[in-house]
Amino acid sequence: MSEDDSAANMLTAEIHTAKGVMKVKFYEEDAPNTVANFVKLAEKGFYDGLTFHRVIPTFVIQGRCPDGTGAGGSQFFICHSRENTAHLDRHHTCFGRVCEGLEVIDMIRPGDEIEKILIFEE
Numbered sequence: 576m577s578e579d580d581s582a583a584n585m586l587t588a589e590i591h592t593a594k595g596v597m598k599v600k601f602y603e604e605d606a607p608n609t610v611a612n613f614v615k616l617a618e619k620g621f622y623d624g625l626t627f628h629r630v631i632p633t634f635v636i637q638g639r640c641p642d643g644t645g646a647g648g649s650q651f652f653i654c655h656s657r658e659n660t661a662h663l664d665r666h667h668t669c670f671g672r673v674c675e676g677l678e679v680i681d682m683i684r685p686g687d688e689i690e691k692i693l694i695f696e697e
Contacts, residue, residue: 586695586696588614588671592689598674602669606669609668613651616649622691623689625639627686630684636652652667
């Protein structure tokens with residue numbers, strides 16, 4: 576497969592909120608199982624209507640699981656920056672990065688809803 580072919584098959588996501596849309600590029604080669612799990616849940620509408628329950632400025636916003644227990648590998652973090660999150664390395668799987676809508680991360684507050692997550696193959 577050429578570089579052009581692999582770029583054409585990149586998975587991305589759009590996380591829609593009332594504050595705006597965050598576009599995510601996945602690290603499929605580095606974290607294939609985590610990406611597959613997130614994509615599977617998103618395509619089923621699992622995250623639709625759930626909230627960001629944990630918001631710590633300059634650190635993370637965290638997407639909630641339906642029952643609030645964190646069971647089943649469904650919670651995810653979006654980190655504000657590498658400066659305050661490097662200690663998470665080797666403890667949590669980094670499976671993508673927000674490449675558009677970075678300003679939305681700073682606008683999210685506890686209880687803000689994930690309207691929907693759309694998955695695209697580019």
